[in-house]
Amino acid sequence: MNITLVIIFGFLAFVLFLGILARRGKDMDLEQWTVGGRGFGSILVMILLAGEIYSTSTFLGNSGWAYGIGGPALYGLAFAALGYLFSYWVYPAVWRYGTKHRLVSQADFYVKKYNSPILGVIVSIVGVLALIPFLVLQLKGLGIIVSTTSYGAISPTIAVWIGAIAVTVYVMISGIHGSVWTAVLKDIMIAGVALFLGIYIPIHYFGGLQPMFEAVDAVKPNFLTLPSQGMGASWFISTVILTTLGFYMWPQTFGSAYAAKNAKTLRKNAFILPLYGALSIGVLFVGYTAIVQVPGLQGPEMDLALLKLSMKTFDPWFVGVIGAAGLLTALVPGSMILMSSATLLAKNVYKHFVPSTTDQQIISIAKILVPVLALIAVYFTLTGGNTIVALLLMGYSMVTQLAPSFFASLMKNKFVTKQGAIAGIIAGLAIVGYTTLTKATIGTLFPAFPQVIKDLNVGLIAVLINIIVMIGVSLVTKAASAHGEEEIEAA
Amino acid sequence: MKPIYFLALIPVIALLGGPFWANSMTPYILGMPLFFFWNFSWLILTSLVVFLIYKLDPINKEEGSEE
Numbered sequence: 001m002n003i004t005l006v007i008i009f010g011f012l013a014f015v016l017f018l019g020i021l022a023r024r025g026k027d028m029d030l031e032q033w034t035v036g037g038r039g040f041g042s043i044l045v046m047i048l049l050a051g052e053i054y055s056t057s058t059f060l061g062n063s064g065w066a067y068g069i070g071g072p073a074l075y076g077l078a079f080a081a082l083g084y085l086f087s088y089w090v091y092p093a094v095w096r097y098g099t100k101h102r103l104v105s106q107a108d109f110y111v112k113k114y115n116s117p118i119l120g121v122i123v124s125i126v127g128v129l130a131l132i133p134f135l136v137l138q139l140k141g142l143g144i145i146v147s148t149t150s151y152g153a154i155s156p157t158i159a160v161w162i163g164a165i166a167v168t169v170y171v172m173i174s175g176i177h178g179s180v181w182t183a184v185l186k187d188i189m190i191a192g193v194a195l196f197l198g199i200y201i202p203i204h205y206f207g208g209l210q211p212m213f214e215a216v217d218a219v220k221p222n223f224l225t226l227p228s229q230g231m232g233a234s235w236f237i238s239t240v241i242l243t244t245l246g247f248y249m250w251p252q253t254f255g256s257a258y259a260a261k262n263a264k265t266l267r268k269n270a271f272i273l274p275l276y277g278a279l280s281i282g283v284l285f286v287g288y289t290a291i292v293q294v295p296g297l298q299g300p301e302m303d304l305a306l307l308k309l310s311m312k313t314f315d316p317w318f319v320g321v322i323g324a325a326g327l328l329t330a331l332v333p334g335s336m337i338l339m340s341s342a343t344l345l346a347k348n349v350y351k352h353f354v355p356s357t358t359d360q361q362i363i364s365i366a367k368i369l370v371p372v373l374a375l376i377a378v379y380f381t382l383t384g385g386n387t388i389v390a391l392l393l394m395g396y397s398m399v400t401q402l403a404p405s406f407f408a409s410l411m412k413n414k415f416v417t418k419q420g421a422i423a424g425i426i427a428g429l430a431i432v433g434y435t436t437l438t439k440a441t442i443g444t445l446f447p448a449f450p451q452v453i454k455d456l457n458v459g460l461i462a463v464l465i466n467i468i469v470m471i472g473v474s475l476v477t478k479a480a481s482a483h484g485e486e487e488i489e490a491a
Numbered sequence: 492m493k494p495i496y497f498l499a500l501i502p503v504i505a506l507l508g509g510p511f512w513a514n515s516m517t518p519y520i521l522g523m524p525l526f527f528f529w530n531f532s533w534l535i536l537t538s539l540v541v542f543l544i545y546k547l548d549p550i551n552k553e554e555g556s557e558e
Binding site: 003060065074077078081082084085086088089101140208210215217222224225226232233236237240241264267268270271274275277281284 | 496497499502503506507509510511514515517519521522524526527530531533534535537538539540541542544545548551
């Protein structure tokens with residue numbers, strides 16, 4: 001075992017210890033376990049929300065995309081800006097409704113708004129489906145960190161298993177309180193590492209920022225702009241819109257919003273978090289430097305760019321610190337995801353079919369589901385060959401299908417019916433499922449369309465179809481209910 | 492809809508329009524290529540816009556610790 005791994009595993013042990021400490025002295029009822037008793041102030045909520053957003057996808061994924069894809073990777077900055085901008089209104093709306101009705105999960109929100117338990121079941125299933133690629137990418141990140149920094153001693157497969165076991169154990173012992181305190185540690189470390197690397201690496205190799213960018217431009221001309229086709233302007237814009245809509249739709253985001261003490265806390269976060277997000281450009285600088293310094297990483301290997309460059313640049317002990325920061329950026333969101341998915345399935349799917357289930361039983365079932373979900377994620381991690389950002393965008397395409405009925409439910413004029421909401425979600429998800437499985441794009445489906453349309457992110461097309469179906473079915477069911485109430489009762 | 496909320500349109504237009512008028516390596520600003528600088532600076536400026544909205548929005552003064 002080398003010094004790098006000793007440091008990484010040392011951090012892992014410390015984090016598990018923090019999780020155990022956080023649990024002590026707290027009665028873990030369902031509300032405690034999931035929304036932390038609704039008493040979190042600005043800082044804690046900020047950390048929770050940031051913890052979810054700044055995950056492995058930032059650390060390894062964004063540097064990898066900066067390395068392999070170039071200019072289009074900047075969608076992340078635009079989306080962070082717009083996501084937080086609208087969170088000023090969206091999160092307080094979620095919080096207000098959630099607190100008023102003592103909601104615990106995202107599905108509860110839809111059940112209450114549309115007065116439809118079956119919609120809650122569907123929302124839960126969509127949420128879990130979307131979380132799986134998100135969980136897979138965290139495990140993938142953990143695997144990459146452990147196996148790369150072991151200098152080959154630990155195989156990627158074993159590294160993924162170690163990561164999955166660590167996340168599972170961590171969630172089972174601590175629930176949300178553990179996440180908060182590890183998140184504190186993680187956010188300090190990731191911000192420090194990103195800032196340091198972003199300043200040090202370009203200076204170390206090129207003497208400054210502009211020489212670094214010029215060196216990249218010399219190797220790959222115009223790589224840091226959008227290409228005229230493929231991931232061009234229409235891809236960029238449609239992806240930013242898609243991810244901004246999906247930003248609020250993650251099940252764990254609802255949990256974090258409910259955990260806030262008041263709405264002002266959430267509004268304050270809307271201008272604090274983008275500044276924290278701005279630190280992530282350090283990670284992009286690392287990816288750009290790697291283009292020149294560690295060329296030749298192909299396909300999914302691009303996710304290794306940051307670590308490979310770190311290993312080339314620093315002593316093994318410091319690679320250990322970077323690896324530990326990376327480990328935490330996967331562990332914290334990974335644990336949130338596992339907990340959210342397990343709670344969703346237990347409370348909003350299982351309980352729907354077995355209404356006599358008590359809160360205590362829901363916790364027990366959720367705890368059984370945690371390792372089951374982790375195993376499913378391990379399976380997909382070991383069999384899939386996608387890059388981290390591709391997995392992230394896949395999750396976004398799915399979870400964004402919940403956005404149309406969510407935003408419709410916030411409107412004063414409630415014209416969308418529960419049937420409309422359900423039909424829209426299913427239609428959108430069907431398109432996402434079809435295009436994911438067949439790897440279809442608008443270009444392959446409609447080769448005759450102009451390039452601008454062909455390059456649109458297919459997830460956004462699914463959202464548009466979702467909206468059309470939602471409105472169409474709502475109009476029909478509204479008309480039917482005007483005819484006679486009994487028809488609706490039957491449906 | 493409070494008029495101050497329309498400030499939110501500025502970052503939306505700036506960021507979604509970026510690919511049309513800022514998609515270039517040159518000029519370099521503060522050492523960064525134009526397209527990079529555009530997206531990065533609008534992330535910071537968006538935070539500033541939200542801060543303005545937050546300060547000017549009466550809802551954040553009316554509410555005590557209750558909301």
